[in-house]
Amino acid sequence: DHNWDAAVEFVVNAGDQKASSLARNDWYRLKRSLEILKSTGSPPSSFRVPYDSFRDNLNSPDANDDFSENDISVQNIETDLDYDFLCFFLSSPRIDLYRSIDFRCEDMLSGADGVLSEARWLLDLGLLPNTSSATRAIGYRQAMEYLSKCRQQGGVSSPGEFYWFLNKFQQVSRNFAKRQMTWFRCEPMYHWLNASKPLDTILEFIYDAYEKEAETLVVPDSIRMNKEMRNSREANALKAYRPRNRHFVGREDCSSVLEWIRNEGCKSEVSCMEGAAI
Known part of the structure; x- marks a missing residue:
């Protein structure tokens, strides 16, 4: 861990008490906290992000009287923002989004x-799954865990083990997308657009929104993306969702991957590169 605990204690003693709550081995944020302490004498938490003012004002009782989900009059709310922002969140209907994620995996x-x-390559460098930012990343962690198991088995993997790994990879990817949508759903500054609609229509609306600078922006029903599920049928469809792969379907479809694992995946690429350099 490169003495993570000692590094956290050092930053906490320097003045950032929240450093102790960072994810283990999140060296980027820990170093960034120390840089801010050195340059300003204050921890990152002491600086107020301008958007927080916008959100606080928007959530105030006075703002809520005039607020609706589809129409946001930003100009009527006093904020500390230095610029006027128009923010859009593009997404497809949940089932279509999940299907695209599965195909991407x-x-x-x-x-x-x-x-x-x-x-x-990460394993050959001596890294272990879930021990750093890179090895915690979605896809990398699951792939490293799967490949580590294959190496322990002498480079052998069954189709069932491969499909278990693929299913896990797809599942955590969908869960991450779900968390993203939950976060954006709570951010009233964003206008939700249905990305499954024609691209030209979406781009034309965004372009016109910036050009016209209307006090209140109204998203047409034809391209508006609903934040919440509209009915129980849609909710039941999500509960019953199962991946439908297009490449990896049967046992034979993953044979090339299993062959790569047997012939290449369990060989150290780093060792080969070092040998070639010598």
């Missing part, structure tokens, strides 16, 4: 330069 496992190849 499949694509990341195809080819010689996919996520498994990068996971091999």
Whole structure:
């Protein structure tokens, strides 16, 4: 851990008490906290982000009287923002979004330069899954755990083990997208647009919104994305959702991946590169 506990204690003693709540081995945020302490003499938490003022004012009783989900009159709310912002959140209906994520996960496992190849490189560097920012990243952690197990088994993986890994990769990716949508749903500054609609229509609306600078922006029903599920049918469809792969369906479809694991995935690429350099 490169003495993580001692580093956290050092930053806490320097003045940032919240450093102790950082995710373990999140060296980027820990270093950034120390940089801010050195340059300003104050911890990051002492600085107020301008958008916080906007959100506080928008959540005040006076603002709530005039606020609706679809129409936001930003100009009527006094804020500390230095600029006027128009913020848009583009997403597809949840089922379509999940399906696209599943397909993307499949694509990341195809080819010689996919996520498994990068996971091999990280393992060859001596890194372990879930021990740093890179090895905690979605896809990398699951690929490293799967490849580590294959190495323990002498480079052997069954189709069932591969599909378990793929399913886990897809699941955590969908869960991350769900958390993102939950976060944006609570941010009233964003106008939700349905990304499944024609791209030209979406771009034309965004362009006109910036050009016209209307006091109140109204998103047309034709391109508006609903923040909440509209009915029980949609909710039941989400509960019953199951991946439908397009590349990896049967046992034979993953044979090339299993062969790569057997022939290449359990060899140390770093050792080969060092040997070539010598």
